[in-house]
Amino acid sequence: MAEDPVAKLREKLLPQGAKSFVRIGRTFGRMANKQGKAHLMDFEEFVNGLNKFEVSMEEEEAKALFEIFDKDGSGTLNLNEFMVTLRPPMSEVRQMAVADAFERIDKDGNQEITIDDLKGIYNPKTHPKVISGQWSEEGAMKAFLSAFESPGEKDGVITLEELMNYYAGVIECGVRYTMR
Numbered sequence: 001m002a003e004d005p006v007a008k009l010r011e012k013l014l015p016q017g018a019k020s021f022v023r024i025g026r027t028f029g030r031m032a033n034k035q036g037k038a039h040l041m042d043f044e045e046f047v048n049g050l051n052k053f054e055v056s057m058e059e060e061e062a063k064a065l066f067e068i069f070d071k072d073g074s075g076t077l078n079l080n081e082f083m084v085t086l087r088p089p090m091s092e093v094r095q096m097a098v099a100d101a102f103e104r105i106d107k108d109g110n111q112e113i114t115i116d117d118l119k120g121i122y123n124p125k126t127h128p129k130v131i132s133g134q135w136s137e138e139g140a141m142k143a144f145l146s147a148f149e150s151p152g153e154k155d156g157v158i159t160l161e162e163l164m165n166y167y168a169g170v171i172e173c174g175v176r177y178t179m180r
């Protein structure tokens, strides 16, 4: 069996599956933020990040890995490239189930899930903070939606990638879920 460098990295970085995945996403967001470059990570930062998580490898190996992550070959990684490459693999059946759920939720079919699509699916009136008057219904909708978004991609829109990231995390955690 050929060794898949991403699978190897995943093993090291995600000892706790999804929990680690979410944490790494946050760490990435913070590190990229520090550089003030709108969530972009260059090779040096990538290596620093690996060191931070006590992953050591030859520079050659790290370079090859960076290139796999850098899907558009821009020389920098954005959070999306990072998360999509690193996320635990999902079976095709699961991926189809998520894509199917996405399509059903995306009522207007514009390939984005927004607050408008969630109306009728999620009722914010029952949220404790809405009942107590702390939050508006709109605020509760936004909070609900943002839970499905990837760190650093919180723009009030859930893309299919973000939903995949979310479920990749949830499934790895072994949390039971329903998408009906």
Ligand SMILES: [Ca+2]
Residues within 6 Å of the ligand: 070, 071, 072, 073, 074, 075, 076, 077, 078, 081
């Ligand atoms: Ca890139």
Ligand SMILES: [Ca+2]
Residues within 6 Å of the ligand: 106, 107, 108, 109, 110, 111, 112, 113, 114, 117
């Ligand atoms: Ca939509």
Ligand SMILES: [Ca+2]
Residues within 6 Å of the ligand: 149, 150, 153, 154, 155, 156, 157, 158, 159, 162
């Ligand atoms: Ca988003």
